[in-house]
Amino acid sequence: MTDASAKAARRPGEPALTALGLGAPAPDPADASPHSFPGGGRWRTEVPSCEGPEALAVVLKEASRLDVPIHRISQGSGVWMLSDAEITEMAEATADRDIELCLFTGPRGTWDIGGSTRTDSRGAGLRARGHDAVAGCVEDAVRATELGVKCLLVADEGVLWTLHRAREAGIIPRDTTLKVSALIGPVNPASYAVYEQLGADSVNVPSDLTLDHLTEIRRTSAAPMDMYIEAPDDLGGYVRMYEVAELIRRGAPLYLKFGLSKAPGIYPYGHHMRDVTLASAKERVRRGRLALDLLARHGADGDMAPLGSRLPGDLRRFGISS
Numbered sequence: 001m002t003d004a005s006a007k008a009a010r011r012p013g014e015p016a017l018t019a020l021g022l023g024a025p026a027p028d029p030a031d032a033s034p035h036s037f038p039g040g041g042r043w044r045t046e047v048p049s050c051e052g053p054e055a056l057a058v059v060l061k062e063a064s065r066l067d068v069p070i071h072r073i074s075q076g077s078g079v080w081m082l083s084d085a086e087i088t089e090m091a092e093a094t095a096d097r098d099i100e101l102c103l104f105t106g107p108r109g110t111w112d113i114g115g116s117t118r119t120d121s122r123g124a125g126l127r128a129r130g131h132d133a134v135a136g137c138v139e140d141a142v143r144a145t146e147l148g149v150k151c152l153l154v155a156d157e158g159v160l161w162t163l164h165r166a167r168e169a170g171i172i173p174r175d176t177t178l179k180v181s182a183l184i185g186p187v188n189p190a191s192y193a194v195y196e197q198l199g200a201d202s203v204n205v206p207s208d209l210t211l212d213h214l215t216e217i218r219r220t221s222a223a224p225m226d227m228y229i230e231a232p233d234d235l236g237g238y239v240r241m242y243e244v245a246e247l248i249r250r251g252a253p254l255y256l257k258f259g260l261s262k263a264p265g266i267y268p269y270g271h272h273m274r275d276v277t278l279a280s281a282k283e284r285v286r287r288g289r290l291a292l293d294l295l296a297r298h299g300a301d302g303d304m305a306p307l308g309s310r311l312p313g314d315l316r317r318f319g320i321s322s
Contacts, residue, residue, distance in 0.1 A: 009300035038313035041305025042252035044071035051269035062285040078106035079140035091148035098308035102151035126155035164199025189220040196223040214250040237261040245300035258288035
């Protein structure tokens with residue numbers, strides 16, 4: 001969304017509220033993000049929690065039926081929860097649609113034997129505990145990329161840096177993109193910039209950040225941002241659909257993630273969770289259609305990045321010593 005289109009876009013309820021003398025002040029151009037995706041566009045779309053080939057087929061079918069454009073589809077249970085055949089099927093199906101497939105690396109702390117994650121403080125959260133956990137994440141990354149996966153989801157700073165180094169060394173393909181999980185998402189511009197420097201190509205921030213927080217981040221980093229427009233309950237259950245246009249204006253380049261509140265947790269996925277997983281996958285696409293319709297009604301649906309685009313552009317990185 002350019003400054004010109006932002007000025008032309010209608011805010012929710014604006015005509016009626018203005019007529020009643022309750023109109024909001026005009027947006028401040030200084031709040032707008034100056035950044036965009038390489039190749040053009042200020043926003044992309046992502047459907048998360050797509051846990052296997054069957055759920056993927058549901059998402060693709062529903063996206064075609066509802067005409068929902070998708071740039072990225074992500075999975076949360078982890079590479080290790082999928083067979084080679086399942087990963088290959090998902091990679092081929094998304095490649096046919098020119099959609100980026102992102103799989104989570106594991107293991108992670110919340111499924112580890114460490115008890116601290118089950119205390120009130122949650123301990124170290126999803127981070128990889130010890131050398132063997134990092135090794136497992138690297139094993140997942142090598143296996144997934146060899147099977148055609150081009151995006152990896154990480155929940156540990158050390159794993160992120162290790163995979164970035166592996167990418168630079170050619171151990172995994174150099175065009176592999178690395179995505180930071182919402183479960184360790186940064187909440188201030190300094191930490192956001194650190195993730196960029198560690199190798200992140202997109203960073204999922206918590207959905208409770210304010211609009212001003214997004215502006216603060218964009219003054220320090222141009223790395224693409226991911227944000228749940230509707231967050232799962234374990235991430236707060238926030239529904240920010242009426243803010244979508246302003247989230248794009250402040251946070252671009254931004255992935256709009258179509259999550260789902262009031263849905264059971266499905267990680268790690270297995271067939272015992274099949275019915276709820278397929279139903280929620282279908283509903284996430286419908287939520288995306290609702291958000292896109294809202295953008296269109298407000299005249300704010302311009303500047304979507306071209307379908308098939310996936311790379312983040314030139315970003316700042318820490319130097320890698322030999």
